[in-house]
Amino acid sequence: MSGYVLAIDQGTTSTRAIVFDDSFRVVGVAQQEFPQILPRSGWVEHDPEDIWTSVVATVKAALADASLTAGDVSALGITNQRETTVIWDRESGKPIHNAIVWQDRRTSERCRELVQYGAEDLVAERTGLVIDPYFAGTKIAWILDAVSGARQRAESGALAFGTIDSFLLWRLTGGRVHATDATNAARTMLFDTVANAWDDDLCALLRVPMALLPEVRDCAADFGETAPALFGGSIRIGGMAGDQHAATLGNACFQPGMMKSTYGTGCFAILNTGSERVRSGNRLLSTLAYRLDGRSTFALEGSIFIAGAAVQWLRDGLRIVERAAETGSMAARADDTQDVYLVPAFTGLGAPWWDAEARGAMFGLTRNTGPDEFARAALEAVCFQTADLLDAMRRDWPAAGDTVLRVDGGMVASDWTMQRLADILDAPVDRPTVLETTALGAAWLAGRQAGVWPDQDGFSTRWHLERRFEPTLDAVERGRKLRGWSDAVRRTRTNG
Numbered sequence: 001m002s003g004y005v006l007a008i009d010q011g012t013t014s015t016r017a018i019v020f021d022d023s024f025r026v027v028g029v030a031q032q033e034f035p036q037i038l039p040r041s042g043w044v045e046h047d048p049e050d051i052w053t054s055v056v057a058t059v060k061a062a063l064a065d066a067s068l069t070a071g072d073v074s075a076l077g078i079t080n081q082r083e084t085t086v087i088w089d090r091e092s093g094k095p096i097h098n099a100i101v102w103q104d105r106r107t108s109e110r111c112r113e114l115v116q117y118g119a120e121d122l123v124a125e126r127t128g129l130v131i132d133p134y135f136a137g138t139k140i141a142w143i144l145d146a147v148s149g150a151r152q153r154a155e156s157g158a159l160a161f162g163t164i165d166s167f168l169l170w171r172l173t174g175g176r177v178h179a180t181d182a183t184n185a186a187r188t189m190l191f192d193t194v195a196n197a198w199d200d201d202l203c204a205l206l207r208v209p210m211a212l213l214p215e216v217r218d219c220a221a222d223f224g225e226t227a228p229a230l231f232g233g234s235i236r237i238g239g240m241a242g243d244q245h246a247a248t249l250g251n252a253c254f255q256p257g258m259m260k261s262t263y264g265t266g267c268f269a270i271l272n273t274g275s276e277r278v279r280s281g282n283r284l285l286s287t288l289a290y291r292l293d294g295r296s297t298f299a300l301e302g303s304i305f306i307a308g309a310a311v312q313w314l315r316d317g318l319r320i321v322e323r324a325a326e327t328g329s330m331a332a333r334a335d336d337t338q339d340v341y342l343v344p345a346f347t348g349l350g351a352p353w354w355d356a357e358a359r360g361a362m363f364g365l366t367r368n369t370g371p372d373e374f375a376r377a378a379l380e381a382v383c384f385q386t387a388d389l390l391d392a393m394r395r396d397w398p399a400a401g402d403t404v405l406r407v408d409g410g411m412v413a414s415d416w417t418m419q420r421l422a423d424i425l426d427a428p429v430d431r432p433t434v435l436e437t438t439a440l441g442a443a444w445l446a447g448r449q450a451g452v453w454p455d456q457d458g459f460s461t462r463w464h465l466e467r468r469f470e471p472t473l474d475a476v477e478r479g480r481k482l483r484g485w486s487d488a489v490r491r492t493r494t495n496g
């Protein structure tokens with residue numbers, strides 16, 4: 001068998017398909033953006049057919065780019081934007097509603113009711129999550145209530161629910177496999193991560209019929225094979241993981257205490273806590289890092305909703321830059337005497353604040369404030385938010401104290417941001433040579449399952465550092481900046 005492995009990375013704004021060889025080099029790649037549907041303030045949807053079309057097109061294009069056919073590829077791994085919720089008809093394969101995206105806040109009111117009802121402890125104990133519209137559970141119930149007849153059809157077993165991985169698997173296998181992996185299941189608010197099973201009590205609480213739910217498998221498992229007609233030959237599907245979990249694997253964070261942070265549209269920091277599921281006292285998520293060989297590895301996660309999206313706002317909303325990459329040089333020449341803070345709560349605040357109602361704010365504006373200070377504030381916001389997460393992680397799990405942060409995602413191309421991140425965290429930041437770590441993690445799962453790629457140890461030794469950013473900021477200045485940020489967050493929050 002060849003060492004070529006294909007990964008589908010189905011993200012929030014685009015789909016990528018990447019072919020790796022057995023030296024983990026990218027030999028073929030294709031990317032396609034698809035429309036974001038914003039029906040009203042705080043609502044975000046995707047058309048699942050757009051996603052499906054982009055997956056088929058990018059897989060074909062990546063194979064062509066690598067000058068390979070389906071028969072040359074040993075395995076396929078799928079990784080995906082998490083929590084985004086699709087419900088489809090098992091007979092026709094057609095979705096009954098647009099996918100409700102992870103960023104969508106339409107179920108805030110329902111979540112408030114669940115908190116008032118006193119469900120927080122039950123949810124935390126079984127799932128490790130906080131109650132928030134972010135997760136799939138309340139989105140499923142919303143669709144069943146909004147689409148006429150859907151609840152009844154769900155109860156009779158005519159409909160299927162899946163996060164994007166599961167929906168793609170169903171389509172790729174020609175409707176033969178309805179399954180997900182444990183990391184995606186862990187983002188629904190319906191899955192007991194210790195028992196590794198869907199939870200009857202939570203399904204009843206959230207009014208989700210269990211007949212809708214997919215079978216849950218390990219991240220590296222036999223997920224079936226692609227229908228031959230799709231890509232001119234079938235490919236075995238051997239790996240599946242939510243994108244942040246795949247990035248944890250791709251960054252080889254296999255040991256307890258290792259941590260990665262991915263800077264894309266949002267920012268997601270995951271700290272490997274080993275076999276211990278740490279109950280957070282600081283409103284972090286206690287989730288799965290990954291599940292392999294029947295064993296779960298747990299993690300503390302901090303989820304920030306807006307990271308690179310703040311840079312997109314400068315580009316597409318304010319139009320003060322033409323390209324994201326310009327923000328680094330602007331930040332470098334921004335006026336040091338101006339303390340301008342952006343709290344980018346465009347869709348509420350995630351961890352550790354979980355304030356669905358908060359909206360973005362800027363502080364410290366003067367008549368001298370210009371585009372450079374805006375750019376610096378947007379990039380620094382990402383650093384300050386990561387510092388809040390790391391601080392919460394250290395309080396929850398003191399072993400996190402000496403952590404080196406491994407980073408990936410589109411934003412880490414910015415040297416200025418990575419240096420500022422090390423300065424604000426007062427910790428080293430390691431940037432790997434392969435920045436496509438999410439796709440690499442999914443490919444590793446599939447390659448390992450097919451027996452053509454190495455196990456954890458072999459893979460870890462081939463993780464390579466491109467550059468380490470060491471902290472250089474003095475403690476007084478760092479403390480002053482962090483106090484300014486805390487004050488800005490306090491003034492933005494609605495639940496503090």
Ligand SMILES: Nc1ncnc2c1ncn2[C@@H]1O[C@H](COP(=O)(O)OP(=O)(O)O)[C@@H](O)[C@H]1O
Binds near residue numbers: 307308310411
């Ligand atoms: N040089 C850069 N400086 C700052 N931000 C950047 C830079 N390059 C890309 N970005 C930001 O990174 C994000 C894209 O990262 P990516 O990992 O592709 O995101 P996603 O997978 O969430 O779609 C965009 O929000 C973009 O604004």
Ligand SMILES: O=P(O)(O)OC[C@H](O)CO
Binds near residue numbers: 080083102242243264
């Ligand atoms: O598609 P991304 O990279 O923005 O990641 C989305 C996250 O998985 C949402 O939880």
